[in-house]
């Protein structure tokens with residue numbers, strides 16, 4: 001599996017490729033607009049072309065986009081639902097132009113109403129997003145830590161959304177910090193095996209297309225979203241080595257979203273820590 005990272009795409013999009021090379025990342029996740037803002041920047045074909053060219057030269061792949069943080073497909077506000085659908089469509093189209101694999105995003109919060117009452121709206125919204133989206137780009141639901149009445153902390157909740165939409169492009173990204181904080185143990189080979197089995201039983205192996213590799217500042221089941229550098233949190237090196245050794249994750253790219261040792265996000269030290277664990281995992285299986 002590739003060891004990748006979320007990198008900044010500030011400036012022109014191709015600048016993210018250089019940032020990936022600086023830290024040794026083999027794959028990347030980027031935003032294509034500021035994540036706290038609905039505004040979407042239109043870009044020239046030449047910018048997409050330059051990005052694709054540099055990514056190919058640097059052998060950076062796969063490429064995933066991360067959707068903006070304002071999206072909540074369970075929102076009670078009609079205008080915000082329309083903005084969210086529009087944002088995801090734009091991201092999927094941009095992803096196709098960049099030669100990317102998919103758009104990872106957070107479904108949102110039911111704000112206390114319960115998942116069952118918002119489910120029809122979420123399903124309908126996803127169908128609309130996928131209706132005229134490119135054929136070769138996935139729309140990827142990220143699991144969360146279970147904080148703030150967010151939807152999709154548990155595998156059965158993700159299945160409740162994915163099964164009725166019934167589209168092969170609707171996939172899952174597992175964030176290790178969120179997985180652990182929402183109550184799935186992944187600290188040892190045995191616990192990774194049982195969490196992976198639960199995932200496969202409920203969602204199927206083919207649902208998984210990406211992992212966000214983050215250690216956790218909070219302990220198992222604490223339902224808070226606090227990323228930590230690899231090996232410094234409650235998941236620990238043994239947990240990451242077990243994940244990297246498990247068959248479910250063999251062809252899945254891992255993207256770091258860690259705070260970094262200088263507080264500026266994924267850095268070479270974290271990339272190298274994960275690469276080292278990958279080497280140990282591969283020699284152990």
Ligand SMILES: [Zn+2]
Nearest residue numbers: 066105106142
């Ligand atoms: Zn995310």
Ligand SMILES: [Zn+2]
Nearest residue numbers: 142175212257
């Ligand atoms: Zn994440």
